[in-house]
Amino acid sequence: MLAGGSGTRLRPITYTSAKQLLPVANKPVLFYGLEAIRDSGITEVGIVVGDTAPEIQRVVGDGSAFGLDVTYIRQDAPLGLAHAILVSRGYLGDDDFVMYLGDNFIVGGITPFTRQFHRDRPAAQIMLTRVPDPRAFGVVELDAAGRVAGLEEKPEHPKSDLALVGVYLFTPAIHDAVATLKPSWRNELEITDAIQWLVDTGHEVSSAVISGYWKDTGNVDDMLEVNRLVLEGLEPRGTVDDSCEVIGRVVVEEGAIVTGSRIVGPVIVGRGTRVTGSYLGPFTSIAENCVIADSEIEYSIVLRGASIRGVRRIEASLIGHEADVTLAPKVPNAHRLVLGDHSRVQISS
Missing domain, CATH: 3.90.550.10 (Spore Coat Polysaccharide Biosynthesis Protein SpsA; Chain A)
Structure with a gap:
């Protein structure tokens, strides 16, 4: 080997x-x-x-x-x-x-x-x-x-x-x-x-x-494709709370907590992971001890200890161990220009 x-x-x-x-x-x-x-x-x-x-x-x-x-x-x-x-x-x-x-x-x-x-x-x-x-x-x-x-x-x-x-x-x-x-x-x-x-x-x-x-x-593309193939053979197991909607083949491993979320399988959620107020879409693997809060993710692999908070929307991604993904702070929309003499500029917004 x-x-x-x-x-x-x-x-x-x-x-x-x-x-x-x-x-x-x-x-x-x-x-x-x-x-x-x-x-x-x-x-x-x-x-x-x-x-x-x-x-x-x-x-x-x-x-x-x-x-x-x-x-x-x-x-x-x-x-x-x-x-x-x-x-x-x-x-x-x-x-x-x-x-x-x-x-x-x-x-x-x-x-x-x-x-x-x-x-x-x-x-x-x-x-x-x-x-x-x-x-x-x-x-x-x-x-x-x-x-x-x-x-x-x-x-x-x-x-x-x-x-x-x-x-x-x-x-x-x-x-x-x-x-x-x-x-x-x-x-x-x-x-x-x-x-x-x-x-x-x-x-x-x-x-x-x-x-x-x-x-x-x-x-990464091949990893996601193999992940998709293996997830298609999942046998559902595990539980979520009554505030969740679960569709299709979903595995929630022992010790994971899923509340107020919608999960469309096939999806696997690892041990010790917390999913709150989120959407987990098809062909998603969430490893152990992750946090997914107020976010949407599908067709992705999330590795051990990563957190995703307040992010819409993540697709076709591989997120590493202990990675932290959050929403960027809001800033005013503005254009910054350095224009030469006699310039003519059209801005649509």
């Missing part, structure tokens, strides 16, 4: 938080991956960590809460997916393994793919999905028979619309491939180059185009 990236596309949130721990429906993205790994029958997990290692170790612990045995593997710098395999060599030994990117989200888990891998045991098994703009991904070209013919990392002129999903299954043959690599133009050891080496040297590389939903939650 890779959890060492810096999350540049999610700054400023990731200046202070690991991107893999940002919540989807009030649960860190990383947890969904760990649960998918567990559900596939795997029990031993090495988590590759970087600068955010203490935060990830504090939250995940020894893995026993997930039914897993977790070991932490230090990667001093994010030098590519293949580099993560290189630094994990001692942990992996000669075992087959799954490499799972910790900020990826796959509906339906990975169990069908691990079963297929155990049955056929190719040198590598990759998962693909069709994307509108492949230039942002590792791209795979298949031949007329559907076999993997070529791979490129973030090509300027993609040869297909098939992008690599962030889950890979390997036999120990991948170590021989990684040992041959030189840093790419990005100064990284590219997993696409390693898999290409397997293809070129006659190893079997199988692929499957996934039919379910997949997202790399590397930016």
